[in-house]
Amino acid sequence: MNRLLTRRSVLSASVASAAAAALAACSSPSAPAAAAARILPTDPLIADFEARRIADGTTVTQQLTAAPFNTKIAGKPVSTWGYNGSLNGPLIRAKTGDLLDVPVTNKLAEGTSVHWHGLALRNDADGVQGLTQEAIAAGTDYGYRFRLAHPGTYWYHSHFDMQRERALYGALIIEDPKEALSYDQEWVIILDDWLDGITGTPEEVVEELSMGMDMSGGSMEGMDHGGGGGMDMGMKHMLTGATSDYLGGDAGDVKIPVHLFNGKPAQE
Numbered sequence: 001m002n003r004l005l006t007r008r009s010v011l012s013a014s015v016a017s018a019a020a021a022a023l024a025a026c027s028s029p030s031a032p033a034a035a036a037a038r039i040l041p042t043d044p045l046i047a048d049f050e051a052r053r054i055a056d057g058t059t060v061t062q063q064l065t066a067a068p069f070n071t072k073i074a075g076k077p078v079s080t081w082g083y084n085g086s087l088n089g090p091l092i093r094a095k096t097g098d099l100l101d102v103p104v105t106n107k108l109a110e111g112t113s114v115h116w117h118g119l120a121l122r123n124d125a126d127g128v129q130g131l132t133q134e135a136i137a138a139g140t141d142y143g144y145r146f147r148l149a150h151p152g153t154y155w156y157h158s159h160f161d162m163q164r165e166r167a168l169y170g171a172l173i174i175e176d177p178k179e180a181l182s183y184d185q186e187w188v189i190i191l192d193d194w195l196d197g198i199t200g201t202p203e204e205v206v207e208e209l210s211m212g213m214d215m216s217g218g219s220m221e222g223m224d225h226g227g228g229g230g231m232d233m234g235m236k237h238m239l240t241g242a243t244s245d246y247l248g249g250d251a252g253d254v255k256i257p258v259h260l261f262n263g264k265p266a267q268e
Contacts, residue, residue, distance in 0.1 A: 041124035041132045050122045053147040057097035057177075062090060064114065066158065066168055067107035074258050074265045078197030081108060082167030087263030088190055089156070089170025095177045096151050102144040104136060108163075111135030114144060115159035116172065121146045128159050135160055151176035155190070165202035167263075192260040199257050209253065 039045055069085040071078055083089030094100055106112050113135055115127035125146040129135035136142040151174045158168035171188050175181075196202060259266050 039123070041126075046122050046124055050147060053149050054097045055099070055147060057095050057099065057148070059099045059101055060092070060094040061101040061103075062092050063103050063105070064089065065105045065107060066112050066163075067105075073194065073198060073260070074267070076198060080166045080196050081163060083170055087167045087260065089168070091171050091173065091188060092156070093173045093175070094148055095175045096148050097177070098148050100144070100146055100148055104142045104144065106136045106138055106140055106142070109138055111137055111160055112163060112168070113142075113159045114156055116144075116146075116154065116156050118152070118154045119148075119172075120150055121148075127156075148174050150174065151179070153188075162202040162206065166196050188262075190260075190262055192263075193256040194258045194260045195254075195256060199255065205254055 064083045065085075066081065066083060067085065068079060068081050071080065071087060073087075080087075092100070092102075102114065104112075104114055111129065113127045113129040113133060116125070123132055125144050126132040127144065133142075154172040154174065156170055156172050157164040169190070169192075171190055173188065195205065
């Protein structure tokens with residue numbers, strides 16, 4: 001789920017670039033009308049539209065505390081960051097029409113935010129720092145409150161730098177009260193490609209990937225997938241020559257030491 005520089009990461013970067021270009025266009029002198037018409041996260045229209053959502057449920061409250069904590073992964077002591085001291089954040093379960101109330105306490109040494117992945121929700125609660133809100137500063141609190149309009153299986157995660165590559169994520173289940181639930185068992189499974197505290201940190205991997213792109217002139221072709229020594233110096237996290245039929249031939253660029261299933265290695 002959290003493989004570094006995967007298609008998700010590339011797409012996220014593309015979306016961010018497109019959003020930046022769109023904002024620049026809106027603020028350019030040639031488009032004053034567009035800039036004036038743009039709806040900001042603080043615009044009263046956001047609250048007006050939120051008031052029109054279905055509101056026949058209850059209030060579901062879940063406290064999240066983002067903080068460093070110590071744990072063991074594959075028998076090895078690991079220091080990482082997470083929500084409420086766990087490798088998986090708490091499972092949040094609610095129904096359409098409910099009001100989700102999530103107070104967040106940031107005990108990290110840097111800013112953070114919480115993004116509700118895949119949800120159609122009020123813009124000022126989307127949790128994208130620098131776009132829909134300012135980052136939750138270290139040592140401060142913030143509250144997310146929004147109506148749940150669409151049932152489904154979602155996840156929430158930090159949207160600040162590389163934090164979601166640690167344990168700052170969790171599952172969100174929104175049930176449809178009109179759906180007749182009929183099944184023998186229910187499993188909520190979170191998959192995570194994990195390396196933090198095992199072979200290094202996410203930041204080290206990003207630095208190595210950046211070095212590889214610099215050496216290859218901006219492409220990943222210089223990663224020397226043929227197994228040569230061109231990229232071996234100082235590249236302890238990189239794969240060379242790895243293939244996978246399941247991934248279209250390319251097994252990726254990063255060595256993943258542990259694959260977690262609900263916070264535990266597959267072997268357990």
